[in-house]
Amino acid sequence: MAASKPSADASSNIPDYEYAEVNTKPFHIGSFRNEWLKRLKPGDFSFQLEDEETFDANFARELRVDAETMAEIKSICSLDSLRCHPEDQQPDTNVVPDDPTLKTLIQRKKRQDYRATLKTPKNRHDLFTDELERAAIGKNPETVTNMIAEGELLLTVNVYYPPVVEKFQYVRPHMTLLMTGSHSLAELRDAICCVSDLQVCGEFSNTPDIAPDFISKDHFKSAFFFFEGIFYNDMRYPECQDISMTTIEWAKTHNFPTFSQAKMEDTRFADLKVKVGFPYLYCHQGDCEHLVIITDIRLMHTSDCLDKRLYPLLTHKHRVLTKKCAVCHVYIGRWFTTNDQFAPSNPCLFCDKCFRLLHYDAQGKKLGDFLAYPYVDRGAFN
Amino acid sequence: MDTPQKLVKTDCEEILHRFQQQESVRFEIFSKIWREMKFSEIFYGLPAQHEKRKFSRLILDTACSYLLPPYSFQIRVGGLYLLYSLYRCQTFSPPEQIRVALKDWEYVEKFEKDALEAKHLDVVYILHQLMCFKAFHFTAMPTLLTFQKKRQKEKPRLCEGFIERASRPQELINIELLEELSNIHDIYGKLKTSASLMSEDAPTPVNLTHKDLIPKLRSTVVDFYTWQQKRIESDEEDYSGEGTSSQQESSKRAEKLAAIKSRAFGQATEAAKSRRHRQVEVDLTSNQAGPSNSSGHTRLSKPSLKVRTNENLHISSDLWKEATATTKISRLTALDFVPEEKPKKNYRKSNKKVKTAKEST
Numbered sequence: 001m002a003a004s005k006p007s008a009d010a011s012s013n014i015p016d017y018e019y020a021e022v023n024t025k026p027f028h029i030g031s032f033r034n035e036w037l038k039r040l041k042p043g044d045f046s047f048q049l050e051d052e053e054t055f056d057a058n059f060a061r062e063l064r065v066d067a068e069t070m071a072e073i074k075s076i077c078s079l080d081s082l083r084c085h086p087e088d089q090q091p092d093t094n095v096v097p098d099d100p101t102l103k104t105l106i107q108r109k110k111r112q113d114y115r116a117t118l119k120t121p122k123n124r125h126d127l128f129t130d131e132l133e134r135a136a137i138g139k140n141p142e143t144v145t146n147m148i149a150e151g152e153l154l155l156t157v158n159v160y161y162p163p164v165v166e167k168f169q170y171v172r173p174h175m176t177l178l179m180t181g182s183h184s185l186a187e188l189r190d191a192i193c194c195v196s197d198l199q200v201c202g203e204f205s206n207t208p209d210i211a212p213d214f215i216s217k218d219h220f221k222s223a224f225f226f227f228e229g230i231f232y233n234d235m236r237y238p239e240c241q242d243i244s245m246t247t248i249e250w251a252k253t254h255n256f257p258t259f260s261q262a263k264m265e266d267t268r269f270a271d272l273k274v275k276v277g278f279p280y281l282y283c284h285q286g287d288c289e290h291l292v293i294i295t296d297i298r299l300m301h302t303s304d305c306l307d308k309r310l311y312p313l314l315t316h317k318h319r320v321l322t323k324k325c326a327v328c329h330v331y332i333g334r335w336f337t338t339n340d341q342f343a344p345s346n347p348c349l350f351c352d353k354c355f356r357l358l359h360y361d362a363q364g365k366k367l368g369d370f371l372a373y374p375y376v377d378r379g380a381f382n
Numbered sequence: 383m384d385t386p387q388k389l390v391k392t393d394c395e396e397i398l399h400r401f402q403q404q405e406s407v408r409f410e411i412f413s414k415i416w417r418e419m420k421f422s423e424i425f426y427g428l429p430a431q432h433e434k435r436k437f438s439r440l441i442l443d444t445a446c447s448y449l450l451p452p453y454s455f456q457i458r459v460g461g462l463y464l465l466y467s468l469y470r471c472q473t474f475s476p477p478e479q480i481r482v483a484l485k486d487w488e489y490v491e492k493f494e495k496d497a498l499e500a501k502h503l504d505v506v507y508i509l510h511q512l513m514c515f516k517a518f519h520f521t522a523m524p525t526l527l528t529f530q531k532k533r534q535k536e537k538p539r540l541c542e543g544f545i546e547r548a549s550r551p552q553e554l555i556n557i558e559l560l561e562e563l564s565n566i567h568d569i570y571g572k573l574k575t576s577a578s579l580m581s582e583d584a585p586t587p588v589n590l591t592h593k594d595l596i597p598k599l600r601s602t603v604v605d606f607y608t609w610q611q612k613r614i615e616s617d618e619e620d621y622s623g624e625g626t627s628s629q630q631e632s633s634k635r636a637e638k639l640a641a642i643k644s645r646a647f648g649q650a651t652e653a654a655k656s657r658r659h660r661q662v663e664v665d666l667t668s669n670q671a672g673p674s675n676s677s678g679h680t681r682l683s684k685p686s687l688k689v690r691t692n693e694n695l696h697i698s699s700d701l702w703k704e705a706t707a708t709t710k711i712s713r714l715t716a717l718d719f720v721p722e723e724k725p726k727k728n729y730r731k732s733n734k735k736v737k738t739a740k741e742s743t
């Protein structure tokens with residue numbers, strides 16, 4: 001099942017840098033988890049919060065502290081001892097206080113004053129980021145069966161868009177997904193939204209209603225991930241092919257280190273041996289290639305989303321501007337036509353509604369001469 | 383303009399510096415400085431939720447480094463107090479967590495053990511409180527890694543003044559030890575002479591002791607100390623730029639550091655007594671180079687990944703062309719590039735974009 005085996009040497013499962021602050025050396029994810037669990041008490045990673053009395057009692061017992069000393073420590077270390085404003089005045093935490101002395105605040109004040117001169121409302125991007133933030137935080141399921149187990153791993157996975165345009169080297173648009181250590185690579189695959197899966201190839205001016213039946217995703221199901229010398233192929237459906245074979249054979253004849261294969265549906269993240277921060281590959285639709293970087297692995301925390309059903313959890317998605325319909329300028333383009341006598345340009349982009357109103361009569365009969373191709377906007381997933 | 387990273391670091395080092403000057407490991411002292419500096423306000427003035435989180439992330443990551451070696455015990459206590467205070471003063475809920483990497487956990491455990499042994503109840507209490515609040519994320523690495531190689535990134539600077547100077551040689555080879563050693567040496571020598579006197583015809587006894595062991599040992603330690611002092615001096619000069627008066631100050635500071643440490647650990651030995659040998663006059667010409675580990679960080683520079691890939695991959699030009707040529711699908715799936723920062727401008731251009739896109743299809 002698992003293609004990579006945990007290393008017997010414990011220290012090799014303690015992640016360390018290969019290149020400082022860039023990426024780690026390879027380590028086995030499941031064994032990394034075990035190393036943490038070995039060092040911690042179950043209470044340390046439990047989702048239950050310990051109440052104050054239990055904590056005090058334990059502390060006093062463990063350190064053999066009498067009640068008087070305990071009360072003293074508690075008062076010294078209380079939150080009150082850190083309060084920087086009079087007790088009866090609640091400051092407005094959304095503004096920088098006057099006459100700050102901290103360097104951070106001096107600069108923030110300058111920026112705040114500058115912003116005030118602009119009088120711009122909160123921009124849409126900010127709002128959207130806030131929205132995703134809220135979606136990601138602290139969701140608990142009603143039933144225990146949907147609850148994530150304590151000590152489970154949480155992985156942050158970035159999937160990048162195909163780097164075709166030069167500008168990609170500076171901006172790196174991607175989506176960010178949260179996965180658990182028990183998820184299979186097939187589950188990651190299903191969570192990746194890429195427009196190439198939605199492409200429909202062909203001309204449908206005579207039969208626009210059947211176009212959705214020809215979505216690429218349903219026709220070309222093969223795909224693979226590549227991590228540390230192993231191709232993980234999607235073999236869930238009879239139509240699936242091992243599309244990594246070509247590369248493996250090529251590598252053999254070109255004096256490369258040998259690669260091996262495994263099934264993505266049989267491989268959990270906990271079974272993988274990877275480098276954190278290192279770019280790997282996801283390939284689907286034959287040649288649509290995405291870089292995949294596992295940017296973080298850690299133990300699940302009580303404030304994380306603990307509802308199994310909400311994973312894989314999307315926490316970031318690059319927004320692209322959509323191309324709008326040439327007629328209404330409101331809706332996203334769904335069709336483009338060529339040799340079209342009704343169109344202002346050749347080719348021309350239409351939303352579904354305008355396309356049908358303009359090119360078909362009430363009975364759905366094609367009017368005039370034109371060719372129509374389904375169009376999938378890059379912003380379709382926004 | 384300074385980066386937020388730099389400013390946050392400056393603020394953290396300022397509070398730790400003030401704490402260091404107080405020569406204390408008490409939370410009471412730390413919280414007093416915190417209030418004086420109005421450090422809670424560092425979270426103020428960030429209205430957007432994601433800005434708040436981003437800033438918390440930054441300052442917790444920054445503060446976390448002071449909890450770990452190579453910083454001195456006192457600074458690490460300050461680092462712990464700083465983390466605790468920052469964690470508790472975040473202005474939103476749930477708060478951001480403190481990230482601790484698996485490789486660093488042993489240092490936290492050792493730190494707790496030291497604090498426990500020295501009976502620093504407030505240190506242990508605060509650490510246990512953080513565990514109780516579930517304030518830690520138990521992670522693979524200290525930060526998220528995105529294979530971002532920054533162009534000429536500034537090397538993270540360690541705050542020299544916070545680093546613990548090695549003082550073990552001085553502590554071990556103190557004046558009492560030297561006296562004791564010298565006594566034993568004498569007694570042994572006398573015993574041996576008396577033994578050889580008793581049997582006159584015996585062969586000359588094997589010489590197992592170094593005659594000048596004690597003076598040699600002492601001068602070695604003195605050499606080390608002198609070398610260390612010189613390093614502190616030169617660091618100080620780099621730091622403050624005023625060379626003449628720093629000599630005295632720096633040795634004073636070193637004494638202070640050592641004193642804090644021994645006090646921090648509640649050691650019975652008096653620092654001044656155990657360091658009596660330092661006052662011995664020093665031959666300045668001896669062994670200027672000092673211990674050999676002075677070279678600091680030397681890193682082998684490996685060629686970049688790109689270079690290594692190109693070296694490993696010999697692709698004939700035709701193949702390469704084929705590989706880089708885009709297919710229809712990949713062109714369809716490629717994003718077109720609209721920087722997100724200026725949505726207004728782009729909005730007006732979007733009609734034109736449709737046209738160009740159409741022409742290309």
Ligand SMILES: [Zn+2]
Pocket residue numbers: 194195196197284288289290715
């Ligand atoms: Zn794709």
Ligand SMILES: [Zn+2]
Pocket residue numbers: 325326327328329330331350351352353354355
């Ligand atoms: Zn329309």
